[in-house]
Amino acid sequence: MRLIVVKRVKTSNLYYVGIPVLSILAGLALSTLIFASIGVPPDLFISEILAGFQSPQTLRYFALLVILGVALTMSFRASIWNIGAEGQMIWGMLAGGYIALFVAAQSMYVSPSDLPNYANVPGVEIIDASPVKPVISVLLMDPSLGKLLMVLFGMLAGGLWALIPAVLKAYLDIDEVASTLILNYVAYQLFNHLVSYNLRGLSVQARQFFRTDRMNSALLFNLIPGTSVTVQEVLMAVIFFVSVVLMYRYTAVGLRLKIIGSNPQLLRSVGVDERRYILLAMFLSGMLAGAAGVSILANPGIGKLEKIANVVSPPTMNLGYTAILVSWLSILDLRFVPIYAYIVASLFQGSSLLQSEINSLFPELSLTGAALTYIPIGSILVVYVILRIFTEYSVRIMR
Amino acid sequence: MSTQTFFSLNGEKSLNPIISARGLWKSFPGVVALKDVSLDVLPGEIHAILGENGAGKSTLLKILYGIYVPDKGDLFFGGRKVVVTSPQDAVRNGLVLVSQVPQLIDSLTVAENLSLSLSQFGYVSSVRKVSKFLLEKGREYGVRVDPDIEVWKLSYTQKQLVEVLRALLLNAKVIAFDEATTLLPHAEKEKLYDFMKLFKSKGGSVLLVTHKIPEAMEVSDRITVLRRGEVVGTVRTSETTLDQVRYMMFGERLTQLNSGKYEKLGEKGSEVLVVRDLWVRSDYGVYAVKGVSFSVRKGEILGIAGVAGNGQLELIQALAGLRKSERGSIRLRINGNEIDVTNKGSTAIRRLGIGYIPDEPVKKGVSLDNSIEENIAVHPRLTRFLIRWGDVKSLATDLVREFSIVTPSTNAKAKVLSGGNLMKVLVARELTVSKVALVAYNPTRGLDEVSTRYVRRLIVSKAVSEGMCVVVASEDLDEIMEISDVIAVMNSGSFVGVFKSGVSREEVERVMVS
Numbered sequence: 001m002r003l004i005v006v007k008r009v010k011t012s013n014l015y016y017v018g019i020p021v022l023s024i025l026a027g028l029a030l031s032t033l034i035f036a037s038i039g040v041p042p043d044l045f046i047s048e049i050l051a052g053f054q055s056p057q058t059l060r061y062f063a064l065l066v067i068l069g070v071a072l073t074m075s076f077r078a079s080i081w082n083i084g085a086e087g088q089m090i091w092g093m094l095a096g097g098y099i100a101l102f103v104a105a106q107s108m109y110v111s112p113s114d115l116p117n118y119a120n121v122p123g124v125e126i127i128d129a130s131p132v133k134p135v136i137s138v139l140l141m142d143p144s145l146g147k148l149l150m151v152l153f154g155m156l157a158g159g160l161w162a163l164i165p166a167v168l169k170a171y172l173d174i175d176e177v178a179s180t181l182i183l184n185y186v187a188y189q190l191f192n193h194l195v196s197y198n199l200r201g202l203s204v205q206a207r208q209f210f211r212t213d214r215m216n217s218a219l220l221f222n223l224i225p226g227t228s229v230t231v232q233e234v235l236m237a238v239i240f241f242v243s244v245v246l247m248y249r250y251t252a253v254g255l256r257l258k259i260i261g262s263n264p265q266l267l268r269s270v271g272v273d274e275r276r277y278i279l280l281a282m283f284l285s286g287m288l289a290g291a292a293g294v295s296i297l298a299n300p301g302i303g304k305l306e307k308i309a310n311v312v313s314p315p316t317m318n319l320g321y322t323a324i325l326v327s328w329l330s331i332l333d334l335r336f337v338p339i340y341a342y343i344v345a346s347l348f349q350g351s352s353l354l355q356s357e358i359n360s361l362f363p364e365l366s367l368t369g370a371a372l373t374y375i376p377i378g379s380i381l382v383v384y385v386i387l388r389i390f391t392e393y394s395v396r397i398m399r
Numbered sequence: 400m401s402t403q404t405f406f407s408l409n410g411e412k413s414l415n416p417i418i419s420a421r422g423l424w425k426s427f428p429g430v431v432a433l434k435d436v437s438l439d440v441l442p443g444e445i446h447a448i449l450g451e452n453g454a455g456k457s458t459l460l461k462i463l464y465g466i467y468v469p470d471k472g473d474l475f476f477g478g479r480k481v482v483v484t485s486p487q488d489a490v491r492n493g494l495v496l497v498s499q500v501p502q503l504i505d506s507l508t509v510a511e512n513l514s515l516s517l518s519q520f521g522y523v524s525s526v527r528k529v530s531k532f533l534l535e536k537g538r539e540y541g542v543r544v545d546p547d548i549e550v551w552k553l554s555y556t557q558k559q560l561v562e563v564l565r566a567l568l569l570n571a572k573v574i575a576f577d578e579a580t581t582l583l584p585h586a587e588k589e590k591l592y593d594f595m596k597l598f599k600s601k602g603g604s605v606l607l608v609t610h611k612i613p614e615a616m617e618v619s620d621r622i623t624v625l626r627r628g629e630v631v632g633t634v635r636t637s638e639t640t641l642d643q644v645r646y647m648m649f650g651e652r653l654t655q656l657n658s659g660k661y662e663k664l665g666e667k668g669s670e671v672l673v674v675r676d677l678w679v680r681s682d683y684g685v686y687a688v689k690g691v692s693f694s695v696r697k698g699e700i701l702g703i704a705g706v707a708g709n710g711q712l713e714l715i716q717a718l719a720g721l722r723k724s725e726r727g728s729i730r731l732r733i734n735g736n737e738i739d740v741t742n743k744g745s746t747a748i749r750r751l752g753i754g755y756i757p758d759e760p761v762k763k764g765v766s767l768d769n770s771i772e773e774n775i776a777v778h779p780r781l782t783r784f785l786i787r788w789g790d791v792k793s794l795a796t797d798l799v800r801e802f803s804i805v806t807p808s809t810n811a812k813a814k815v816l817s818g819g820n821l822m823k824v825l826v827a828r829e830l831t832v833s834k835v836a837l838v839a840y841n842p843t844r845g846l847d848e849v850s851t852r853y854v855r856r857l858i859v860s861k862a863v864s865e866g867m868c869v870v871v872a873s874e875d876l877d878e879i880m881e882i883s884d885v886i887a888v889m890n891s892g893s894f895v896g897v898f899k900s901g902v903s904r905e906e907v908e909r910v911m912v913s
Contacts, residue, residue: 252782259777262768269757269764270778271720271749 005393019387020329020336024343026387027380034375040358048357049376052350060229060299061319061345064292066237068323069330069337070244071288077332078281079261084165084180085320087187088158088286092293093315094194095157096150097212097305100298104146105139105216107202125216128203135203135213143218147232150219151294158290159283161187166282170275176282184320188311195305210307221298233295240288245334257281289320318374322348325381347376415478417442417604418463418494418573423472425458430815432458433469434628440573445595445605447615447636449648450625451847453805453817456608459625460577463606464496465489493572494606495565497579501558503550509533510546513565522569529568536567540597556587563594574598575606580614592618610847612644624648649849668697670732671868672718672836677727679710679717687713689892690727695836695868695885700859702883703872705911710892711872712758715840718870719755720745733835746779752834756826756842764825767814771795771806771824774813780832798827802857819850826854830861837861839871843878855882876911880904 028049035045052058068085075082101107107127110118115134118124123139139146165183168174192210200206201213221230248254259266260277267274296302296315308314326344330336351373358372416439425433433455440446450456461467463474465483474481476492483489486496503512510530517524524532530546537543542560550558559579566574576595580588595605595618609615615622616636624631624647631647672695681687687710695701703711716722718729720743728741731751740748749755757763765774775798776782776791795809802823806816813821822843829837837858843851859882862869872889873879879886880900888896888910896910 250785250788252776252779252784252786255773255776255782255786259766259769259773263763263766265763266766266774266777268721268745269755271745271755272777272779273745 005395016331016333016391019391020331020340020384023329023380023384023387026383028347028376030379030383031376034379035354039362040354044357044361045354048354049347049350051353052348053346055346055349055353056227058342058345058349059224059227060233061348062342063229063233063237064295064319065323065326065341065345065348066338067233067240067288067292067295068319069326069341070240070334071285071292072323072327073330073332073334073337074244074257074288075281075285076327077261078257078277080166080169080278080281080285081177082162082165082180082282082285083177083321083324084162084183085285085289085292085323086314086316086318087180087184087320088162088289089293089296089316089320090184090187090191090314091157091161091286092154092290093297093305094191094199095290096154096294096297097199097215099146099150099153100215100219101199101201101212104141104143104149104219105137107135107137107213109133109202110136123218125218127201127213127216128205130204133202133204135201137213137216139216139218143216146219147221147298150298151232151236151291154290154294154297155287156290158293159287162282162286162289163279166279169282170278185311188308188314191305191314192307195307199305201304212305215298215303217300217303219298220300220303221295223300228299228301230295230299232298236291236295240291241334241338244284248334253280292319322377325377325384328381328384344377347380348373351376414441414443416440416475417477418606419475419478420459420463421473421475423459423462423469423474425462425467425469427815430817432628433462436472436625436628436630438623438630438633440604440606441621442572442604443599443602444620445599445607445618447607447609447619447622448625449609449612449615449622449644451610451648452819452822452850453627454610454625454648455628456610456625457577458628460496460575460606460608463489463494464575490569490571493570494575495569495571495573496575496577497559497562497566499578501555501562503558503561505551506549508547508549509544509553509561509564512550512561513568516565517568532568533564536564540567540594542594556583556590559583559591560594563591571603573604573606575608577608578610580609588614612641612648612848616641616644626650645848648847668699668866670694670696672870673728673730673732674718675728675730677714677717677729678725679713679722680725681710681713686725687892688717691889691892691894692727693887693894693897695870697866697868698862699884700862700869700871700882702879702886703870703889704876704879704886704907705872705874705889707874709889711889712840714889715838715870715872718838719753719757720748721755731835749778749832750780752780752832752836754829754831754833754837754839756829756837756839758840758844760825760842760844761818761821764829765813765821767821768812770812771799771804771809771816774824775828775831778828778832781828794831798824798831802827819846822846822850822854826857830857833861833867834865836868836870839869839873841873841875842871843873844875851878858882876904876907880907 032042032045036042072082072085112131112134115126115129118126118136125137126134127137128135165176165179168179169176195212196210199212201211203213205211206213221232223230248258256267256272256277260274260281264274267277293316297305322344326337326340329340355372418440420436420438423433423436436459448456448459458467462469465485465488468484474483481492483492510526510533513533514524514526514529533546542564544557544560544564580591583591599605607615607619619636621633621635622644623633624644626648674694675692677688677691678686679688691714693701705711713722717724724741728739731738731740733751738751772791772795775795776786792809799806799809804820804823806820813824816824843854846854855878858869861867884900886898886900886902886907887894888907890911898907
């Protein structure tokens with residue numbers, strides 16, 4: 001008798017649903033053990049994770065992960081492994097921030113004695129009421145137009161940044177996994193430089209720390225009451241999801257983006273330049289990531305750009321990496337993206353809740369940093385990658 | 400169970416089979432590839448497995464070689480029941496495969512490659528020992544390959560010979576050739592046949608998987624014919640005839656083969672495709688096409704003959720817009736308008752109604768992970784921005800019926816189709832879009848006789864009935880002779896001879912090699 005591993009001819013349908021669900025359960029069990037080993041009681045872990053599923057804050061991560069999940073799935077389906085959503089989000093923030101701080105509105109010094117005169121002028125907001133050098137922000141255009149420009153430029157910047165690895169791949173055959181990943185760190189560094197010099201604000205806080213001024217609040221997105229998610233964020237998630245699904249279903253562009261992932265030579269042979277579709281897949285992917293970046297920036301809880309002190313905790317909250325999990329669990333099927341975006345968002349939120357609970361209940365553990373948040377997500381990903389093997393192979397007994 | 404009596408080919412004593420397969424079944428989604436297949440390979444015989452595309456030859460071989468595991472059935476090597484789950488298992492049992500595509504690393508030398516593959520199969524040997532062994536075996540079998548030459552410098556035939564030497568190094572008792580001679584020029588095939596005979600005389604066995612009847616007839620001792628996944632029978636080559644084997648292979652469909660000459664148009668129309676002084680570079684930057692001029696008229700088929708690598712591929716690719724023309728022009732005359740399409744980009748050219756059948760069609764011309772409908776809808780002439788799936792579906796349904804493509808549905812993934820049916824999907828699509836012209840390179844390579852005939856007939860009848868002009872380059876001179884109105888022989892990038900159809904084969908061959 002022998003156990004043999006046989007490659008499946010057809011991927012088992014059961015596994016399309018079974019593997020992701022099993023991965024989540026086993027991954028959570030694994031993280032429970034990990035936390036238990038460092039002294040966190042399992043019931044605390046489980047209750048906080050469950051709380052994540054009901055927390056109103058989860059909605060914000062949900063919307064962002066839908067946008068990013070759609071973005072990554074688009075490139076993954078084209079067999080282009082865009083690990084660079086982080087960098088593309090960063091550029092979305094920078095471009096959106098530039099529009100918000102220098103085009104749609106403008107910060108300026110005023111004389112302290114004049115300051116009271118600006119208090120009730122429409123379109124003018126006092127950013128810094130310092131008695132020495134007060135700063136106001138003057139709105140230069142209709143705020144709705146300003147928000148629209150922020151999103152459009154953010155998308156453009158994210159898309160252009162994604163074009164760098166795309167061009168390298170399409171024309172020089174340079175592997176995009178490495179280049180997109182490396183470019184994330186390049187983006188962080190450029191972000192720090194731009195925020196510290198070119199975009200740096202006038203206010204006292206901005207001069208004391210490396211950061212921009214606060215955005216004019218008229219340009220901030222509008223929170224849905226009781227949550228931390230904005231109307232615009234939700235709207236973008238819905239619009240992007242629906243339009244990308246329709247694009248794949250009904251347009252030649254969508255079909256070609258799909259075929260490039262299975263046989264790029266076919267595109268070439270029917271007379272379509274497949275390199276352009278590599279560029280397109282990355283550009284679209286980067287555009288959506290850029291939009292996600294803008295919506296993080298324009299959240300009323302943020303509203304400014306600040307130098308990244310530690311690359312482990314960038315303003316993107318590492319969602320560009322987390323979204324890889326969403327896309328994988330969905331087995332690159334867009335229809336599943338919202339489902340797994342919700343699950344992953346809940347875990348993400350649950351882990352953050354857990355972290356603050358641990359820090360207050362067990363200060364002696366002195367667990368800090370983002371690492372804690374990533375234990376459940378990392379565990380699920382590991383289990384998933386292992387279990388995925390069974391969608392491709394089956395084990396049989398031969399006598 | 401087989402009631403076959405075993406017989407010897409050298410003496411009259413009966414022999415036990417060296418490989419024996421009993422009652423093999425294998426199914427893939429939507430298809431049963433093998434139904435109760437049994438096979439015996441005797442020591443010291445050349446055993447041909449013959450069948451058309453999709454008959455199950457490759458599946459059978461892949462099971463013997465451990466790439467697939469059968470759903471049911473047993474394998475015996477040297478009389479012992481074995482479970483073969485990897486090529487390593489097969490090699491350990493004495494079976495080595497020589498495939499159509501040489502599995503060699505270009506930047507390493509022959510000896511390095513072979514030393515590597517020995518270690519892959521669990522044998523350890525230094526490059527120096529392998530070199531010595533290669534020279535010895537090479538002398539013994541008349542297969543001369545320099546062990547210290549890098550593989551990229553070798554010709555395709557030489558690479559095949561390296562594969563053969565590898566089989567010898569691995570101490571093969573049975574060498575299986577999987578369509579390995581399909582891509583070889585005729586003279587080179589002979590070399591391989593000689594080797595097979597020599598190997599046999601030294602007690603080895605050869606399993607020759609092929610879809611070419613003459614090849615099986617020429618070299619084998621016994622022939623097992625497969626049709627639709629079943630063994631039709633095993634015959635001794637010396638006791639059978641070509642017609643009998645053909646009947647076994649195609650059954651009733653044989654009538655389709657013998658329906659006579661193609662209908663040809665007497666009068667051709669006006670010139671449609673005009674090429675003037677075309678210069679095209681190869682991938683290596685040198686000119687592969689050197690100042691070629693020709694014109695093709697409505698309904699006319701221009702066949703380009705020549706030994707492979709004389710610029711035919713580059714010329715065809717330039718016509719399809721896939722390769723840049725450095726000098727000269729390509730013009731189309733459609734409805735009285737003259738359109739210059741030189742370097743106009745392949746999408747634009749394809750939209751004008753130019754069909755294209757690429758070399759390695761199944762690899763380059765269809766996508767296995769997509770449905771038949773998607774494989775059709777991808778063509779820029781058939782869909783612009785929005786895809787009307789209803790229209791695509793009815794077109795696909797029509798094509799499936801018209802070309803008798805065997806498929807569960809038009810929505811099925813292309814990978815469930817056999818090679819011949821895949822080819823039909825491709826040809827059907829390209830003929831649909833060929834309103835003005837069709838350009839093709841080796842359009843029937845790898846197809847069985849019936850499918851080949853069928854594709855050729857379609858091309859000819861479409862040219863005649865719709866006035867499409869055709870430029871087809873092929874390494875198969877018979878193909879060119881059979882369908883062309885005008886035959887151009889290409890040698891070192893130029894047309895060295897242009898003949899009307901009816902020219903003798905000898906005349907064309909003389910110009911090809913001069």
